[in-house]
Amino acid sequence: MTPGSILVLKPGLLTSIQDLGRWGHQAAGVPVAGPMDAFSHRLANQLVANAAGAATLEITLMGPELAFDVDTTIAITGAHFDVWCDDRPVPMATSVPIAAGQRIRFGKRVQGARAYLGVAGGVQAPVVLGSRATHLVSGMGGHEGRALAAGDRVPILAGAGSGATRKAAGLVLPTGGRARVRVVPGPQADWFHADALRTVSGVSFRISPRSNRMGYRLEGPPLARVREGELISEPVGMGAIQVPGAGEPILLMADRQTAGGYPKIGHVISADLPLAGQLAPGEFVEFVTCTRQEAVAALIARERQLLRYSALRDVS
């Protein structure tokens, strides 16, 4: 396959290269990064018959305009946008052949916050500590460690792709700017009043404008603590709901630090993290508690959905 590229004509609000993340280096303080909605990222790869480790473009709130200089196949999953290939509308969650010279233009965002553009053969970028994922704060991975800018050329492979059309239903996106996500109690749930988890349950938190890929600051009812102070800093994972002594709870997302010192009242379950990733600042998240068994069952159901699409016959 000869090398080709995507020329970034307009970058959109925040478009970055992501893969499943930079695992295995958190002991050295290296954040994992990766997609905010891993389900849609993986689905985009499956629709263009990529390996699971391939990188996609994560597109946030306002999409880019891109020019392709080689024939290839793309698929756009996650958030619904009006997208055009030259003057022809591009269906979501469907593999679409692209000819050299064609342009992909993102228009109005219809639903969800983050779209994933998969391209046959995967978006190319140097592999840094085992991953192509962009971590914005540390400037690591992706395209020069940063979000894409106008004039960037992102390498892709030419001539990749099966040619046949693949189509999937995709993630059921949040409607009306709110999502209900399930949480399991956190290791410091006993730092809060007994009813704090109940307070969290069924109450909507607004995602503050001061939210980003590292985490969502949540505006809502105060979560009364029975213990003051901070913890001795300890390892944390995506989905942890940290509660600083005063101030807004923070839902840790893809670009989170590797450790933190705030008590955690709960964790968003893995199966529902993609939904959280589809929320924008100003939108609302509602937590409902569940058991760990339910969390794993939900994740298996999600995975079955992905497996079904990977087994899907190509339709033409």
Place this chain on the structure above:
Amino acid sequence: MRIRHCGDAMLLVEFEAVIDPLINERVIALAARIRDRRARGIQDVVPGYCTLGVHFDPLHTDLSALERAIEHEARDLGAIEQLPDRAPIEIAVRYGGEWGPDLDAVAAKAGCSPAEVIARHSGRLYRVYMLGFVPGFAYMGRVDPAIVMARHRVPRERVPAGSVGIAGEQTGVYPIESPGGWQLIGRTTATMFDAERTPPNLVGPGDLVRFVAVTDGGA
């Protein structure tokens, strides 16, 4: 020792909640043992001060087997009763002036001269307890009680790479330019983190560090 579930994709192994070299040594030993098992589904093993995070893929991990393995590997950690001898890693630091804008304030607060702050900071060995915040940022302790300093109430928006700071009983070096609230007393030209290097981090959990004061012409 206690194993806690943090959501459905991470276990947290808790030791006694203290900042103590021996406890930390046991955490690091357990991390190495769990990594060495190379069990299916384990994504990352991350030591903290007195906790160990084990990140796993819930769909590819036998969780009860993992918990049993952790308990098995932790059985005889109590036998670690001494810290192994390790050669200290020396980090050259230019203290004060433009390199350490908070040195004079730290000295004033401590009621001593800047030279004494330098002597106290560079006069002891520090243990690296854990890394975090940004790639290669090492939390080291403990600093001389005389120069223990609270963080700035309002963090600086930009702390230059290589800045050496104090926060409470901890000291550390900012590997990259980043926001930060530590009291900056000096700067090093040492590369704390380089993704192209193996290992990428200059210092790792359990390492010993000595800061060496240099004057212009050095470091």
